[in-house]
Each structure stands twice: as C-alpha cells, then as structure tokens.
Amino acid sequence: MRLINLADLQNLTLKEFVGRPEPYAILSHRWGDEEVSYQDFLDVQRRTQLAGNAKIMMLAKQAQKDGLKYAWMDTCCIDKTSSAELGEAINSMFKWYQRARVCYAYLEDVEVRSSLESVSVDISSSQWFKRGWTLQELIAPSNVRFFSKEWFEIGNKAEMVDLLHSITRIDKEVLRGGQLNSVSVARRMSWAASRQTTREEDIAYCLMGIFELNMPTIYGEGSKAFMRLQEEIIKEYDDHSLLAWQAISESFPSGTLFRGVLATSPAEFAQSYDIEPFRDL
Numbered sequence: 001m002r003l004i005n006l007a008d009l010q011n012l013t014l015k016e017f018v019g020r021p022e023p024y025a026i027l028s029h030r031w032g033d034e035e036v037s038y039q040d041f042l043d044v045q046r047r048t049q050l051a052g053n054a055k056i057m058m059l060a061k062q063a064q065k066d067g068l069k070y071a072w073m074d075t076c077c078i079d080k081t082s083s084a085e086l087g088e089a090i091n092s093m094f095k096w097y098q099r100a101r102v103c104y105a106y107l108e109d110v111e112v113r114s115s116l117e118s119v120s121v122d123i124s125s126s127q128w129f130k131r132g133w134t135l136q137e138l139i140a141p142s143n144v145r146f147f148s149k150e151w152f153e154i155g156n157k158a159e160m161v162d163l164l165h166s167i168t169r170i171d172k173e174v175l176r177g178g179q180l181n182s183v184s185v186a187r188r189m190s191w192a193a194s195r196q197t198t199r200e201e202d203i204a205y206c207l208m209g210i211f212e213l214n215m216p217t218i219y220g221e222g223s224k225a226f227m228r229l230q231e232e233i234i235k236e237y238d239d240h241s242l243l244a245w246q247a248i249s250e251s252f253p254s255g256t257l258f259r260g261v262l263a264t265s266p267a268e269f270a271q272s273y274d275i276e277p278f279r280d281l
Contacts, residue, residue, distance in 0.1 A: 001096065002038075002077045003070040006060050014041065014077065015070070024070040025063035026100035028137035028144070029055060030108060030128055031075065031198075041076040055106065058151050062104060072096065087217040093133075094140050094209020103141035105134075112148035121154055124167050132197035132206040139170065140209065142177055169273055180210060184277040185233055186241035189269035201225040203265060211236070223264060230262045241275045 001021050005013045035052040047053050056073060063071040078089045089096075097103060107126045123146065128134050138144060144157035157164065161175045170191050171183055180188065188210050197203045204225035205217055213232045218225070233242055243261060245268040263269060 001072070001092075003072050004056070004060060004077065006064045006069055006071060009057070009060055009064065011044075012041075012056070012060060014038075020099075022070055023068055023101045024072055025059065025066065025068050026071070026097055026103050026141070027055070027059045027073045027106060028097070028103055028128075028134055029073075029106040030131055030134070032108065035075040038076055038079040039081070058106070058147075059104060062147075062151070063102075066102060068101060072100070083217075083219075090205050090217050091208065091214045094136050094212075097137050097140035097209075098142075100141050101143070103137065103144045105137070105144055105146045106151075107146060107154070108149050110148045110154070112150055112152040112154070114152070121148065123154060124163075129167050130195055132192060132195045132203050135168075135192055135195060136206060136209045138164070138168070139174060139180070180212070182277075184241040184275050185211070185237055185239045186244045186269055186272035186275040189242075189245070189263070189266050190271075190273040192266035193268075193270035195266070204229040207266070226265055227262055239277045241272070241277060244272050244275050245269050246271050 001017045002014050003017060003021055003024050005015045007013075032052065034050040036047050036050050036056060040047050040050060041056075047056075052075060056076065059071050059073055074089075079085050105128065107123055107128050109128075110121060110123050110126050112121050138157070141157075146154040146156065146160070148154055157175060161172050164170065164175055165172050168191060171178070171187075174180060174183060189207075191210075192203070192207060195203070197206060199219065200222050201217070201219055207229060208215060211229070211233055213229070213236060215228060215232050221228075230242060233239075245263040247259070248268055
C-alpha cells in the first residue's frame with residue numbers, strides 16, 4: 001500500500017508499506033477534472049498546477065490536524081498505468097477503507113458558507129450518493145466524517161445514521177458496523193441500483209468488497225464483469241435471493257422476450273430491498 005507522508009506539508013512524498021501500514025486517513029470523493037495521478041504527484045511542479053492538488057492538501061491538513069502521519073487518496077496513491085497494481089488495489093479497496101483510522105467524505109457539490117450553516121445543510125441531493133465506488137466507501141470505514149466543498153465539517157456517520165439510511169436505504173445496523181453477511185444478496189444489490197460508474201465494468205468491481213469477493217479485473221469486458229460477479233456470488237453464497245430481480249425493458253436483446261437467469265446490472269434489483277436471505281434447508 002502506498003501512502004502520502006504528511007511529515008512536511010510543503011513537501012509531500014509517497015511511502016510504500018508492505019503488510020499492515022501505520023494509521024492513516026483516507027479520502028472518499030467524486031473524481032473531477034485535473035485529478036492528480038501517481039505520475040503527476042511525483043512531478044511537484046506539475047502537481048501544484050492541477051486543480052486536484054487542492055483536495056490533496058485539504059486531506060493532508062485535516063489528517064495532520066487529527067494527529068495522523070499518513071493519508072491515502074485513490075487518484076495519486078495507485079499507479080494506474082500498471083494493470084497488476086490497479087487490479088490488486090481494486091481487490092483491496094474495501095479493506096483499505098475498513099482499516100483507515102478515519103474516512104473523510106468530500107461532498108464537492110454541497111456548499112456551506114459558514115461552520116454554523118453546516119449543521120443544517122441538506123446533503124441528500126449530493127452526487128456522492130449516486131456513484132458506485134462511494135457505496136463501499138460509506139459502509140467499510142467505522143469512522144466517516146462529511147465535509148462540504150469549502151471543507152466545513154457537516155457531521156459524521158455515527159450521528160447521521162437515520163439520514164444516511166433515508167438517502168441510501170442501507171440497513172442502519174450495517175451503517176453502525178453490523179455484519180454484511182446478515183443481509184441478503186438481493187438487498188445488498190439494491191443499494192447500488194441507482195448508482196453509476198464511469199466505466200461499465202466498475203459497477204461490478206465496486207461491489208466485490210460488499211460481497212467479500214476477489215476476482216480479476218478485466219477492463220474491456222463490459223457487461224461480462226457483472227455476470228462474473230454473480231457467478232462468484234453463486235459459488236460463495238447459499239442465498240437464492242440473487243435470482244430475485246426484476247428485468248427492465250432495456251435489458252432484453254433486440255427482437256426477443258427471453259434472456260438468462262442472471263441480472264444485467266444492479267438496477268434490476270431496485271425492487272428487491274425487502275428480500276430476506278433465502279437458503280436451502
């Protein structure tokens with residue numbers, strides 16, 4: 001795992017850890033324009049010219065303020081030019097968020113003009129709740145703190161369970177740290193029903209941690225990624241609720257009324273929220 005060393009905020013560096021790293025903060029955010037890649041980070045002059053550097057500095061300053069020496073951010077701590085490193089990172093992502101001392105959820109589209117205003121701001125329409133990757137980034141860490149565009153703290157997961165449940169429909173017990181295995185496969189899929197990813201394959205890859213699965217990442221396979229995810233679930237789970245989905249008309253091949261037994265995307269589990277685990281006796 002590669003972390004940002006916060007020893008000198010004027011001269012940030014990256015440090016590699018083999019095995020369990022030192023305590024660290026982690027950022028959850030939506031990607032924007034001019035994000036800082038691993039290569040950009042190593043070129044200080046280039047990094048400071050990119051808009052994404054502001055997020056890195058907010059993360060670094062907050063983590064240091066909270067007494068931490070390291071921080072992690074997906075844009076710059078993964079060398080995405082290496083398919084092997086990217087695949088390993090995607091398969092490790094849930095654990096990385098789970099093991100973080102604190103997760104800062106940056107809601108860039110929520111504006112707050114003062115710290116007093118932050119206590120009453122409405123976050124329900126934030127696009128952060130519509131992205132595929134942020135689902136596991138909300139569930140995995142025990143300590144999630146929400147920040148506005150201006151980096152005013154809005155609240156934390158523990159005190160916002162009711163609100164977060166109403167926005168996401170994620171079980172309150174899960175938001176409080178309860179076991180995911182007690183929740184049916186169909187219900188877990190329903191949490192991602194209205195979420196989107198930029199790359200088609202990521203709607204499957206972003207759910208691997210939710211189901212405690214590992215599988216190779218193959219960018220270019222398109223919708224086959226979600227099929228592979230379901231096949232892995234069948235191998236690992238004795239829960240027939242995976243089949244409790246409702247087809248959407250767009251999912252049928254042209255000119256046919258028939259298709260396979262597996263869903264084509266989490267969107268087909270939108271009505272499966274109330275389904276309990278169904279297993280063989």
